Amino acid sequence: MTGFYYLKQQAEKPLQLAEPKLLSIQKGQFSNSILRQLEQQKLVKNTLGLKVILKLMPELAKVKAGTYELLPGMNGIDVFRLIASGKEKQFAITLIEGLRWRDWREQLVKNPHITLSENFDENIARLIHDLPGNSLEGWLLPDTYHFVAGTTAFTVVKRAYQAMQGELQTLWQARQHNLPYISAYEALIMASIIEKETARADERERIAGVFVNRLRLNMRLQTDPTVIYGIGDMFDGDIRRKDLRTATPYNTYVIRGLTPTPIAMPSRLAIFAALNPLPTEELYFVSKGDGSHHFSDTLQEHNRAVREYQLNRKSVNK
Incomplete structure (x- = not known):
């Protein structure tokens, strides 16, 4: 013994x-x-x-x-x-709101505990085949996803896609009446634009209200993030006047209505805002340079705000 x-x-x-x-x-x-x-x-x-x-x-x-x-x-x-x-180590990856599909793909590929299978791109192509816009842009829900080592990138993508499907349908069913969207996908597009316009929780519904008002009046949205998305890899950090005049499918200074696809992955809060805009008469807003915006009912008031907040700034804002 x-x-x-x-x-x-x-x-x-x-x-x-x-x-x-x-x-x-x-x-x-x-x-x-x-x-x-x-x-x-x-x-x-x-x-x-x-x-x-x-x-x-x-x-x-x-x-x-x-x-x-x-x-x-x-x-x-x-x-x-x-x-x-069998209780394996759980790893986590946080897919951040406001990023594009290409950013998310890079994040997945670089994660040392996620496997990129040879048929990844084929699986993605099959997934988006019947989606509006034929793109994954906007269709993945920003969140933290847990997984075990060796999980494939497509498995994480599919989970994020299914999570977005569920979230979008839930919020779509509870939306305000008489919104100018013909489908939940259009609301998703709007949510992505809202996501890129502000990170402030207290402004999302108000910005949504402005955009909804402009859609109802058939006014161009004139939002800088759509211009940047349309420029793509050519964007160097500054929006110039010529960029605002350059026609792309995403340039809302040129096109009327919404962009053909979302321009980023929107958060739950941005989707909620798109479907529950603040009732307002406002038609304009301009960045104050501190992360917040000045909102205006009239073009005259808006132009004054532009002069006040955007004087000597290189970027031309709406």
């Missing part, structure tokens, strides 16, 4: 671990291989005690493939209990 207690004490010794560490178990890997892995990574000095424990507790040897997080204070028995449970 003295020998057994000695081996048990060896198995219960804390791992030589000063900070959390990931341990990846491959499919088809057995306990003996994992013991060697722990030894090679210098997490345990002697595996004999663990071998005995695994013989006495065979349920701990029924390991499951995956990536697990080892924590300081754990011992070898804890490790096998963890990998037998």
